[in-house]
Amino acid sequence: MPTEKGSGSKAAKGGSIPKSESSSSTATTIEPSTPTSVDPTTSETQPLLAGSSSNPQGSSGKDDSLSRQIFLSIILIIPCIAPGMSFGFSAVALDQLPLTISQASWFASLVFIAAPIGCLLSGPIMDKLGRKPALILTGVVGLIGWLIITYSLTITNLFIGRFLTGFSQGLAASPSTIYIAESIVVQNTKLRGSLASWSVVAQTFGILQVYFMGSLLRYRKVAAIAAIISGLGVLLITFIIPESPAWLNSKGRRGDADWAARRLRLGPPSTQTEPTSRGDAEAGTSGQETMSTSNIFKEFMKPEAYKPLLIISLFFLFQQFSAVNVIISYMVDFIRSSGFHILNPYFITVIAGLIIFASTISISFILPTTGVKPLSVASGVGIAISMFVIGTYLLFEKAPVINFEWGFFNLIPLAALILNIVASSVGFLPIPYVMLGEVFPMQIKGVAAGLATCLAYIFSFLAVKTYPYLHIMLGNGIFFFYGLVAALGAAHVLVYLPETKGKSLDEIIRGFSS
Numbered sequence: 001m002p003t004e005k006g007s008g009s010k011a012a013k014g015g016s017i018p019k020s021e022s023s024s025s026t027a028t029t030i031e032p033s034t035p036t037s038v039d040p041t042t043s044e045t046q047p048l049l050a051g052s053s054s055n056p057q058g059s060s061g062k063d064d065s066l067s068r069q070i071f072l073s074i075i076l077i078i079p080c081i082a083p084g085m086s087f088g089f090s091a092v093a094l095d096q097l098p099l100t101i102s103q104a105s106w107f108a109s110l111v112f113i114a115a116p117i118g119c120l121l122s123g124p125i126m127d128k129l130g131r132k133p134a135l136i137l138t139g140v141v142g143l144i145g146w147l148i149i150t151y152s153l154t155i156t157n158l159f160i161g162r163f164l165t166g167f168s169q170g171l172a173a174s175p176s177t178i179y180i181a182e183s184i185v186v187q188n189t190k191l192r193g194s195l196a197s198w199s200v201v202a203q204t205f206g207i208l209q210v211y212f213m214g215s216l217l218r219y220r221k222v223a224a225i226a227a228i229i230s231g232l233g234v235l236l237i238t239f240i241i242p243e244s245p246a247w248l249n250s251k252g253r254r255g256d257a258d259w260a261a262r263r264l265r266l267g268p269p270s271t272q273t274e275p276t277s278r279g280d281a282e283a284g285t286s287g288q289e290t291m292s293t294s295n296i297f298k299e300f301m302k303p304e305a306y307k308p309l310l311i312i313s314l315f316f317l318f319q320q321f322s323a324v325n326v327i328i329s330y331m332v333d334f335i336r337s338s339g340f341h342i343l344n345p346y347f348i349t350v351i352a353g354l355i356i357f358a359s360t361i362s363i364s365f366i367l368p369t370t371g372v373k374p375l376s377v378a379s380g381v382g383i384a385i386s387m388f389v390i391g392t393y394l395l396f397e398k399a400p401v402i403n404f405e406w407g408f409f410n411l412i413p414l415a416a417l418i419l420n421i422v423a424s425s426v427g428f429l430p431i432p433y434v435m436l437g438e439v440f441p442m443q444i445k446g447v448a449a450g451l452a453t454c455l456a457y458i459f460s461f462l463a464v465k466t467y468p469y470l471h472i473m474l475g476n477g478i479f480f481f482y483g484l485v486a487a488l489g490a491a492h493v494l495v496y497l498p499e500t501k502g503k504s505l506d507e508i509i510r511g512f513s514s
Contacts, residue, residue, distance in 0.1 A: 068265055069184050073195045075240050076176045076184070077202035079138045079233035082146065082226045083169035084206025086111045086162070089222065091331040091349060092214025103155065105468050108329045110159055111166030112461035116454040118170020123450025126175055131183075131244040132237065134175040139234035142168035146227035150220050161223070166457075168230070172199070173453040174436055178445060181437030181505070182246040184266065195364070200430035204353075204360040207328060211353035215346040250442055299444045304513040308439035309448055311496050312432055315376075316456035318489025319428045320463040322383050323482040327420065328356075329464050337471065338390050338479075339397055340413040348414070352421050359425030371501030372431050373493065379427020380490025386420035387483030389413075394476040428489065432456065438500050441509055 090108035099107060118141075125134045145164025152158045176199040185195050206226075213222045242264060248257035299305050320326075327334050331352060335345040367375065393412050433453070440448040470478050500508050 065266060069195065072184055072241070072264060072266075073180050073198050075236050076135070076179055077198045078229070078236055079135050079142075080172045080176055080199045080202035081206040081209070082142045082230040082233070083138070083165065083172040084203030085210040085222075085226045085229075086142075086145075086165040086169050086206075087203065087325065087328050088207040088210040088331065088353070089162075089165075089214075089219070089226075090329050091333075092210060092222065092346075093219035095332065096219050097155075097158070099155070101468055105465050106159065107162060109461050109465035110162040111169055112325070112457050112464055114163040114166030115170035115173070115457035115460070118167045119173055119450045119454035119457060120170075121450075122171050122174055122453075123447040125171075126178065126247075126446035126450070127444075130247055131175050131179045132241060134171060135179070135237045135241070136234055138168055138171040138175065139230045139237065141171060142230035143227050143234065146223045146230060149223040150227060165226075170453065170457060172203075173433065173456075174446070174449040176202075177433060177437040178449060179241075179244050182442075182445075183244045183264070198364060200433050201357070201360045201364060204356045204425065204429075208350075208353035208357040211331070211349045215350055246442075296444060296447060299441070300448075302513070304441055304509045305444055305448060307512040308435075308498075309452055311498070312435060312439065312452045313455045314492055315432045315489070315497065316452065317459050318380070318485055318492055319432060320456065320459035321482070322380070322424075322428060322486035322489055323387070323463065323467075324383075324424045324429050325460045326463050326467045326482075327424075330467060335417065338413040338417055339394050340410070340417065342410055342414075348417075352417070355418060355421045356425045356429075359422050360430055363426050363430055366426070367431075367434070368501065371499045372435060373497050373499045375427045376431050376493040376497060377427075377490050379423045379429075379431075380486050380493060382423025383420055383428060383486035384483045384490065386416040386423065387479045387486060389416040389419075391476055391479035391483065394479070428486075435500065438505060438508055439498070439512070 090104075090111075094104050094107065097104075097107070118138075122134055125137065141164055145161045145166075145168060147161075148157055148164065149161035152161055180195050180198070206229075210222060210226070213225060242260040243256070245257040245260040245264065248254075248260055300309070331349045332345045335348050335352075340348070363375065390413055393409075393416070436449040436452060437445075467478075470481070474481060498508065498511055503511075
């Protein structure tokens with residue numbers, strides 16, 4: 001890693017240093033209480049950062065660094081909770097609203113048509129303005145949307161609120177994952193797989209919250225709680241999280257990157273470079289700052305850009321048309337359609353929310369050991385089996401050969417639903433989003449991640465919007481359709497999805513260019 005500049009040096013290539021770090025023409029330390037060392041190549045003093053050579057082997061230093069990484073990651077994923085609530089909000093609100101089939105399908109799917117707009121804007125915002133403004137904007141837009149739903153008096157206002165919460169969902173899809181992957185755990189490939197999945201964990205926690213509160217409260221009160229969570233996320237990001245040191249470095253703002261790294265207290269800012277344009281790999285003049293639309297298009301013509309974009313986009317296509325978000329958005333109705341009638345569907349919905357949340361938490365511990373490929377394949381196979389079981393159960397439910405009144409047979413759709421939820425939650429649901437921060441080159445990471453997520457939400461909109469009509473057209477055959485798509489998704493993952501376990505970001509991207 002290149003030697004970090006001391007506090008006395010000026011920010012490279014236009015980078016600015018906050019007033020608290022300003023120095024005179026002679027080298028000085030940043031803070032009187034901070035121990036310093038001398039860089040032999042520059043004869044300038046520099047602070048001994050947390051996790052640096054001052055205590056390279058100390059176990060307490062490692063523990064402090066780990067706890068700090070976890071703390072910062074929790075702060076970074078809070079803006080993803082309320083957008084996650086928008087996923088499951090329709091499942092608990094539809095029974096309380098006097099809507100036609102067409103209006104109900106729009107109410108459920110509107111968040112997914114608004115989300116791509118947020119995704120498309122999220123990339124340029126992250127690349128041009130930074131990761132932090134993208135996170136703050138996520139909370140602000142969500143806060144406005146949830147307040148409109150809370151105080152809505154007309155269906156039009158409800159749709160406007162749903163659109164804004166969907167817009168917030170699109171904005172939330174990438175910034176947290178990218179910030180964590182490039183600045184919090186960039187030097188710890190094992191921890192990267194765990195913490196990078198926490199943004200999805202936060203969204204599933206939002207789903208659990210909306211299912212639980214929706215079983216107890218009216219939809220307006222649920223929306224008010226989501227608004228409070230959105231506002232909390234804005235405050236925490238504003239006052240605790242600095243701009244991403246990796247992003248600042250990519251802009252040539254080394255002084256600001258040093259300051260941000262000291263604010264994070266995780267050690268020196270990463271100077272790890274990912275493959276850039278062949279003509280220019282210098283950090284200070286990296287293409288991210290001056291890259292035009294034509295240059296971005298040229299970058300996407302390279303295999304290290306278009307290959308991961310194509311693979312991840314197809315993964316999202318199979319993910320959505322295997323009913324991952326359809327079940328979340330229509331959970332109550334889906335439970336009724338599966339043939340399970342013993343228990344209250346709202347009770348089963350809360351249990352399903354707990355399973356989704358617990359499964360996505362477990363993946364943060366499992367993923368570093370198994371890698372993304374085995375989990376994704378197992379997930380697709382599990383979803384396919386569960387759909388085929390439900391379809392077969394409904395096909396023979398009224399057959400005179402078997403008495404389906406027996407309690408044992410009544411548990412078959414419940415068991416299949418649980419299998420479906422667990423399988424999707426440990427693979428198809430989180431893993432494509434986790435990989436967004438790992439597979440794209442730095443200079444187009446924001447745009448590429450935003451584009452991939454945009455496509456994901458377009459697929460989500462189509463899947464959720466068409467579910468009521470497909471159910472009418474295909475009847476119970478819709479379960480066989482979803483199962484077939486899941487099986488095709490598992491085959492796609494097995495053949496094309498790259499394994500990222502134990503690899504640096506540079507190694508992953510080089511694999512696409514080979």
